[in-house]
Amino acid sequence: MLDLNDLFYFVQIVDRGGFTAAGRSLGMPKSTLSYRMQQLEAALGVRLLNRTSRHFGPTQAGEDFYRHALLMVRAAEEAESHARQRVTELAGVVRFTAALGTAQFALRDIVMRFMQEYPRVDLVEYVTSRQVDLLAENFDIAIRAHSGELPDSTLVRRTLAVAPWILVAGSEYLKRAGSPETPQDLTRFPCVLVWRANRTATWHLRRHSTSRRGGSNELIQPPAPRLVSNDMSSLKRAAIEGVGIVALPAYVCKSELRTGELTQVLRGWFADESTFSALLPYRRGLLPTVRTFVDYLARHLPKYVAS
Numbered sequence: 675m676l677d678l679n680d681l682f683y684f685v686q687i688v689d690r691g692g693f694t695a696a697g698r699s700l701g702m703p704k705s706t707l708s709y710r711m712q713q714l715e716a717a718l719g720v721r722l723l724n725r726t727s728r729h730f731g732p733t734q735a736g737e738d739f740y741r742h743a744l745l746m747v748r749a750a751e752e753a754e755s756h757a758r759q760r761v762t763e764l765a766g767v768v769r770f771t772a773a774l775g776t777a778q779f780a781l782r783d784i785v786m787r788f789m790q791e792y793p794r795v796d797l798v799e800y801v802t803s804r805q806v807d808l809l810a811e812n813f814d815i816a817i818r819a820h821s822g823e824l825p826d827s828t829l830v831r832r833t834l835a836v837a838p839w840i841l842v843a844g845s846e847y848l849k850r851a852g853s854p855e856t857p858q859d860l861t862r863f864p865c866v867l868v869w870r871a872n873r874t875a876t877w878h879l880r881r882h883s884t885s886r887r888g889g890s891n892e893l894i895q896p897p898a899p900r901l902v903s904n905d906m907s908s909l910k911r912a913a914i915e916g917v918g919i920v921a922l923p924a925y926v927c928k929s930e931l932r933t934g935e936l937t938q939v940l941r942g943w944f945a946d947e948s949t950f951s952a953l954l955p956y957r958r959g960l961l962p963t964v965r966t967f968v969d970y971l972a973r974h975l976p977k978y979v980a981s
Contacts, residue, residue: 676714676717676718677710677713677714678746678750679710680710680711680713680714681714681743681746681747682743682747682750683696683700683702683707683710683711684711684714684722684739684740684743685740685743685744685747686699686700687707687711687723688723688731688732688736688740691730691731692730693707693708711723718739720733720735720739721733721735721736722735722736722739723736724736763794764792764794764795764962764963764966765794765795765963766794766795766796766961766962766963767795767796767797767798767963768795768796768797768798768814768815768961768963768964768967769797769798769800769812769813769814769815770797770798770799770800770813770814770815770816770817770967771799771800771801771802771806771808771813771815771816771817772799772800772801772816772817772818773801773802773803773818773819774801774803774905775819775905775906775926776817776818776819776950777799777801778907779906779923779925779926780819780837780923780925780950780975780978780979781799781817781971781975783978784970784971784974784975784978785797785799787974788967788970791970792963792966795963795966795967797967800813808829808953808954808955809955814954814955814960814961814964815952815953815954815964815967815968816829816952816953817834817950817951817952817953817971818950818951818953819837819923819948819949819950820948820949820951821946821947821948821949824951824953827953829953829954829955830953830954830955830956831951831952831953831954832951832952832954832968832972833949833950833951834950834951834952834968834971834972834975834976835949835950835971835972835975835976835978835979835980836947836948836949836950836976836979836980837923837924837925837947837948837949837950837979837980838923838924838944838946838947838980839921839922839923839924839944839945839946839947839948840921840922840923840924840927840938840943840944840945841860841877841919841920841921841938841939841940841943841945842913842919842920842921842922842927842930842931842936842937842938842939843863843913843916843918843919843920843936843937843939844913844914844915844916844917844935844936844937845934845935845936845937846916847916848937848939850916851863853937853939854919854939854940855940856940857877857879857892857894857940857943858892858894860877860894860896860919860940861894861895861896861897862897863896863897863918863919864897864899864900864917864918864919865896865897865899865900865918865919865920866899866900866901866902866903866909866912866913866917866918866919866920867896867899867901867902867909867920867921868902868903868904868906868909868920868921868922869902869903869904870904876893876894876895876896877893877894877896877921877945878891878892878893878894878945878946879891879892879893879894879940879943879944879945880943880944881942881943881944892943896919899918900912900917900918901917901918906922906923906926909922910922910926910927910930910936913936914930914935914936919939921945921946923948923979924979924980925978925979925980948979950971950975950979952968952971952972954968
């Protein structure tokens with residue numbers, strides 16, 4: 675197999691009419707170019723260049739070889755141009771996976787805006803709660819919302835945002851039943867709970883403070899829940915219908931809080947928080963489209979999930 679760099683050097687030498695001009699253009703010594711051409715001719719078994727004191731130019735075989743070499747050089751330049759254009763214009767496909775609640779409530783609007791801003795980047799979103807093997811299943815990113823630490827793995831983790839959980843209830847229900855005024859009052863109200871494996875049915879409430887004394891913490895044991903589910907849409911619907919008070923991420927409830935279907939109770943107290951992480955198969959060598967998508971999430975997700 676020929677060294678393709680030698681084809682490029684040969685084209686430059688012919689185009690510029692000699693070793694000196696070609697070496698000046700390429701930033702290479704004339705002697706190096708001369709040696710590379712000798713090696714190329716030896717590999718081909720044919721003389722490509724006439725080198726005399728009065729004449730310099732390609733032989734007949736050299737002219738034929740030049741035409742083919744020029745096509746290869748132009749094809750390489752075109753390939754480079756297309757590759758650089760893809761980097762500049764961000765064209766390509768990003769494949770990512772997320773759980774249903776994350777995809778539906780946290781990512782949907784941001785993903786739509788990303789696609790509007792980057793019209794040549796296509797997205798493949800696979801919604802599942804199972805742990806996807808990114809390399810084996812050909813995914814670029816896994817986006818996870820988690821309350822505790824993620825299990826150790828070989829994946830690279832980048833924190834994207836932290837989202838507070840708040841207590842909400844149906845507005846019509848609160849008009850009838852009244853609202854809790856202290857965390858201890860929650861024990862007198864029916865509740866609905868998010869199902870979590872190996873977790874006790876308690877609300878660890880925190881109230882942040884800007885004073886030097888810090889915030890407050892309350893551990894509340896709610897009454898037996900009317901509904902336990904891992905589907906946030908069902909829990910939110912149950913709260914709207916007056917089934918009970920529920921702790922949910924603030925971003926899950928923002929639309930219903932805005933319309934008045936839900937009302938936040940115990941303002942200033944937070945029931946939990948979720949961390950959003952992007953899991954990547956490796957730290958270096960990410961495609962520009964993948965890196966840009968992750969950067970976009972890190973830039974926009976914090977504001978979206980904080981309220």
